[in-house]
Amino acid sequence: MLTFHSERTKLRQARTELNGGELVTPFECPERVDMIIDRVRQQRLGEIRTPDEYGLVPVLAIHDARYVDFLERAWDDWQGAGLAGEPIPAIWPTRRLRDDRIPDSIRGEVGYYALGGDTSLCPGTFEAAQASKDIALSALDHVFDTRASAFGLCRPPGHHAAIDQYGGYCFFNNAAIAAQRALDRGAERVAILDIDFHHGNGTQDIFYRRDDVLVQSIHGDPQHEFPYFLGFADETGEQAGQGFNVNYPLPSGTGYADWRKPLDRAIARLSAYQPDLLIVSVGVDTYENDPISSFRLKSEDFSDCGRLLKQAGLPTVFLMEGGYAVAEIGINTVNLLSGFDDA
Amino acid sequence: MLTFHSERTKLRQARTELNGGELVTPFECPERVDMIIDRVRQQRLGEIRTPDEYGLVPVLAIHDARYVDFLERAWDDWQGAGLAGEPIPAIWPTRRLRDDRIPDSIRGEVGYYALGGDTSLCPGTFEAAQASKDIALSALDHVFDTRASAFGLCRPPGHHAAIDQYGGYCFFNNAAIAAQRALDRGAERVAILDIDFHHGNGTQDIFYRRDDVLVQSIHGDPQHEFPYFLGFADETGEQAGQGFNVNYPLPSGTGYADWRKPLDRAIARLSAYQPDLLIVSVGVDTYENDPISSFRLKSEDFSDCGRLLKQAGLPTVFLMEGGYAVAEIGINTVNLLSGFDDA
Numbered sequence: 007m008l009t010f011h012s013e014r015t016k017l018r019q020a021r022t023e024l025n026g027g028e029l030v031t032p033f034e035c036p037e038r039v040d041m042i043i044d045r046v047r048q049q050r051l052g053e054i055r056t057p058d059e060y061g062l063v064p065v066l067a068i069h070d071a072r073y074v075d076f077l078e079r080a081w082d083d084w085q086g087a088g089l090a091g092e093p094i095p096a097i098w099p100t101r102r103l104r105d106d107r108i109p110d111s112i113r114g115e116v117g118y119y120a121l122g123g124d125t126s127l128c129p130g131t132f133e134a135a136q137a138s139k140d141i142a143l144s145a146l147d148h149v150f151d152t153r154a155s156a157f158g159l160c161r162p163p164g165h166h167a168a169i170d171q172y173g174g175y176c177f178f179n180n181a182a183i184a185a186q187r188a189l190d191r192g193a194e195r196v197a198i199l200d201i202d203f204h205h206g207n208g209t210q211d212i213f214y215r216r217d218d219v220l221v222q223s224i225h226g227d228p229q230h231e232f233p234y235f236l237g238f239a240d241e242t243g244e245q246a247g248q249g250f251n252v253n254y255p256l257p258s259g260t261g262y263a264d265w266r267k268p269l270d271r272a273i274a275r276l277s278a279y280q281p282d283l284l285i286v287s288v289g290v291d292t293y294e295n296d297p298i299s300s301f302r303l304k305s306e307d308f309s310d311c312g313r314l315l316k317q318a319g320l321p322t323v324f325l326m327e328g329g330y331a332v333a334e335i336g337i338n339t340v341n342l343l344s345g346f347d348d349a
Numbered sequence: 350m351l352t353f354h355s356e357r358t359k360l361r362q363a364r365t366e367l368n369g370g371e372l373v374t375p376f377e378c379p380e381r382v383d384m385i386i387d388r389v390r391q392q393r394l395g396e397i398r399t400p401d402e403y404g405l406v407p408v409l410a411i412h413d414a415r416y417v418d419f420l421e422r423a424w425d426d427w428q429g430a431g432l433a434g435e436p437i438p439a440i441w442p443t444r445r446l447r448d449d450r451i452p453d454s455i456r457g458e459v460g461y462y463a464l465g466g467d468t469s470l471c472p473g474t475f476e477a478a479q480a481s482k483d484i485a486l487s488a489l490d491h492v493f494d495t496r497a498s499a500f501g502l503c504r505p506p507g508h509h510a511a512i513d514q515y516g517g518y519c520f521f522n523n524a525a526i527a528a529q530r531a532l533d534r535g536a537e538r539v540a541i542l543d544i545d546f547h548h549g550n551g552t553q554d555i556f557y558r559r560d561d562v563l564v565q566s567i568h569g570d571p572q573h574e575f576p577y578f579l580g581f582a583d584e585t586g587e588q589a590g591q592g593f594n595v596n597y598p599l600p601s602g603t604g605y606a607d608w609r610k611p612l613d614r615a616i617a618r619l620s621a622y623q624p625d626l627l628i629v630s631v632g633v634d635t636y637e638n639d640p641i642s643s644f645r646l647k648s649e650d651f652s653d654c655g656r657l658l659k660q661a662g663l664p665t666v667f668l669m670e671g672g673y674a675v676a677e678i679g680i681n682t683v684n685l686l687s688g689f690d691d692a
Contacts, residue, residue: 026456027365027427027434027469029372084370091370096575097465098443102511102554103578105444107571113369114577122440123466126370168445211445228450232439234457235446 007052007324007347008156010144011043014137015161017130022092024123025298029091032126033298033330034175039161042326045336051157051343057137057144064143065136067190068182068212070170072108076119077135077177080127083112092126121166121207121233122173131162135177138162142180145323146187149283155322157343158184163327165206165287166233174204174233180325181287182212185219193282195220197320199272201311202289202327203299205237205253209287215247220279222272223287224265226300227255258300262307265292269314276318284320290329290338297330308338312345322346350395350667350690351499353487354386357480358504360473365435367466368641372434375469376641376673377518382504385669388679394500394686400480400487407486408479410533411525411555413513415451419462420478420520423470426455435469464509464550464576465516474505478520481505485523488666489530492626498665500686501527506670508549508630509576517547517576523668524630525555528562531626538563540624540663542615544654545632545670546642548580548596552630558590563622565615566630567608569643570598601643605650608635612657619661627663633672633681640673651681655688665689 016036023032046054065074084093095117099105108118116127138160145158164181166174185196198213200206200223213219228237243251252275254268276284290308292301303311315322324343329335359379366375389397408417427436438460442448451461459470481503488501507524509517528539541556543549543566556562571580586594595618597611619627633651635644646654658665667686672678 022370024367024437024439024466026432027437089369094367094370094466096367096467097516097577098441099578100441100443100464100514101448102514103464103550103576104581105578107578107581109572109577111573111577113575114571114573117577121443121446123367123437124439171443171445173440207446228457229452230454230457232456233446234440234452234454234460235442235448235450238447238450 007343008148009046009051009054009159010057010141010156011054011159012057012137012141015039015134018128018134018162019130020092020126020128022126024094034162035332037332038329038335039159041332041336042159042339045340049340049344051340057140060140060143064183064187065139065178067186068179073119073170076115077172078132080112080116081129087112092128094123094126095120119171120173121168121171125173125175131177135162138164139178139180139183142184142325143187145325146184149321149323150188150191153321155346157324158326160326165200165202165327166208168208168211176208179208179212181285182209184323184325185285188283189218195279195281196283196285197276197279197281198285198287200287202287203291203296203301204232204328206287207233207236210236210241210251213247214243214251215245217246217250220250220281222252222275224254224256224268224272227257230258231300259302261302262304265301265303266314269311273314273318276320281320284318284322286315286322286324287327288324288339288342289327290335293329293331293334293338295331295334305334305337305341308341309345312342313349316346316349350686351491352389352394352397352502353400353484353499354397354502355400355480355484358382358477361471361477361505362473363435363469363471365469367437377505378675380675381672381678382502384675384679385502385682388683392683392687394683400483403483403486407526407530408482408521410529411522416462416513419458420515421475423455423459424472430455435471437466437469438463462514463516464511464514468516468518474520478505481507482521482523482526485527485668486530488668489527492664492666493531493534496664498689500667501669503669508543508545508670509551511551511554519551522551522555524628525552527666527668528628532561536625538622538624539626539628540619540622541628541630543630545630546634546639546644547575547671549630550576550579553579553584553594556590557586557594558588560589560593563593563624565595565618567597567599567611567615570600573601602645604645605647608644608646609657612654616657616661619663624663627661627665629658629665629667630670631667631682631685632670633678636672636674636677636681638674638677648677648680648684651684652688655685656692659689659692
């Protein structure tokens with residue numbers, strides 16, 4: 007399988023993550039990319055290509071233009087305001103507050119556009135996010151053109167990013183941007199399957215009223231797990247999108263035997279939907295030793311997962327999302343891709 | 350003027366405040382109380398009394414019971430989850446997320462009940478918040494019974510606290526709790542005038558659909574200033590409350606000559622409303638050297654402000670809100686109270 011990779015994804019090197027009331031070194035770190043690409047080479051998964059550059063047009067097909075502009079200038083504005091830390095919001099427009107006016111000051115803007123305080127902005131974030139969506143788009147184009155599958159080693163990840171919100175380490179929704187490009191190139195139906203430990207709230211929201219993208223997500227129950235405020239089983243889509251969003255929340259401690267049951271159901275649903283292609287949001291934070299998640303998949307389970315995904319019989323774009331057990335992230339990710347290739 | 354004061358307000362001693370992307374020592378600190386009470390003594394403002402205890406019934410007349418329960422157990426739950434810092438949320442239910450389900454895990458609950466990340470929870474917070482509302486209620490009862498005015502040296506402050514949200518250093522809305530008690534004791538109309546630098550979003554929201562409490566606030570324009578997402582001039586109340594909420598947002602750098610213009614208008618509106626009593630949410634963060642605000646009032650201006658407030662001719666309950674120039678907080682606060690007394 008072809009891998010798309012860019013060193014530019016490592017331009018984001020945030021110093022801080024708000025976690026448990028402390029500012030810690032971010033779990034989502036550039037070393038994740040190194041570990042995966044090393045393993046891709048070591049296991050001879052296939053050729054590694056540099057992505058093409060697509061500019062911002064495909065981003066603006068998904069994201070709000072003011073949001074994109076904000077991401078581009080946020081670091082400079084924050085510095086200009088004389089603030090010493092990395093941009094983290096201290097207030098946000100929850101219920102009982104208004105969200106119909108965007109503040110002029112950077113402290114307020116950060117609160118408007120963030121869905122969480124976990125994800126500090128920093129120099130290089132915008133450039134890395136651009137590289138990340140270029141990777142997703144290059145992988146999509148390759149799959150669209152050749153009907154062979156491909157792996158986009160995206161970083162930062164994308165599935166938490168909504169139309170006008172960043173957070174959960176995500177800025178541009180790579181999977182959504184790729185899905186939209188497939189449609190724009192002539193696909194009639196696209197399916198996204200999100201197997202990251204965390205619910206892909208951004209992806210769900212982006213396509214929630216549409217029937218041309220089937221969005222399925224298997225994840226930790228938001229009643230207990232990040233992002234907490236979306237990802238419940240009763241969220242099935244609205245308007246034209248009714249029935250085209252499927253959530254499979256699972257309890258903490260879920261092992262592979264129980265995790266693969268909704269995977270089987272999701273694959274069955276893919277067969278019924280008959281999409282032109284499948285985009286898999288790959289998170290390996292379902293791994294038993296992941297530091298911020300609570301499922302119990304073992305490294306060999308990812309191989310079996312890849313094998314099962316192959317059963318869908320679809321041209322498949324794998325896009326990297328989460329996974330924070332850095333030492334094993336390469337093994338787990340490449341196990342999944344090899345399991346697919348070898349099936 | 351009588352002052353109500355309790356050493357229990359100093360039981361809240363948070364270590365951290367999220368500000369400018371850093372965890373700093375909180376601006377809202379116990380020393381604020383010491384500085385004010387010292388100045389009250391030094392200037393012989395009047396007798397200092399310990400408040401009576403009122404329990405939680407008057408709190409529950411304003412705040413959601415689950416919210417109050419959360420505040421009481423949050424620190425223990427956070428500790429029980431093994432989290433090392435003070436409780437600060439890392440995600441919250443903004444737009445595109447649901448706010449109709451309350452998470453079971455403490456990390457998620459903190460995000461549900463917080464309106465900001467600035468305000469860490471800590472041991473003693475619940476006790477201090479209880480003492481603070483006892484002070485407000487004792488001052489209210491004194492004014493209600495005697496028609497003489499009084500000062501409640503509340504800490505933590507209250508005006509940002511909404512029915513089920515804490516933030517901006519506030520947990521229980523002391524002014525709202527006192528206003529409700531006045532009504533419950535037979536007052537027909539109560540007026541709240543909030544002269545803190547920051548908009549009293551919690552107070553506004555609590556009474557937004559009611560005509561028995563006139564809420565007026567003079568503050569930094571939320572387009573640029575905390576809390577950013579409420580406090581605009583077009584927020585005038587809803588339903589029965591239409592016309593009973595008045596906001597006077599002012600630009601950064603406003604000095605006393607321009608600050609007192611809306612004060613005059615607010616006092617004129619008080620005369621038209623003819624409340625049984627007036628509650629003043631006293632913030633002296635309008636002071637020119639306040640570290641987190643941008644108005645330019647001088648210490649002597651607070652004396653004049655007190656004099657003007659006396660013109661309303663109403664039994665007046667002064668309740669302490671903000672003010673973070675700690676060295677001058679006693680001077681500025683007592684200047685205001687003495688200005689009122691001496692007028």
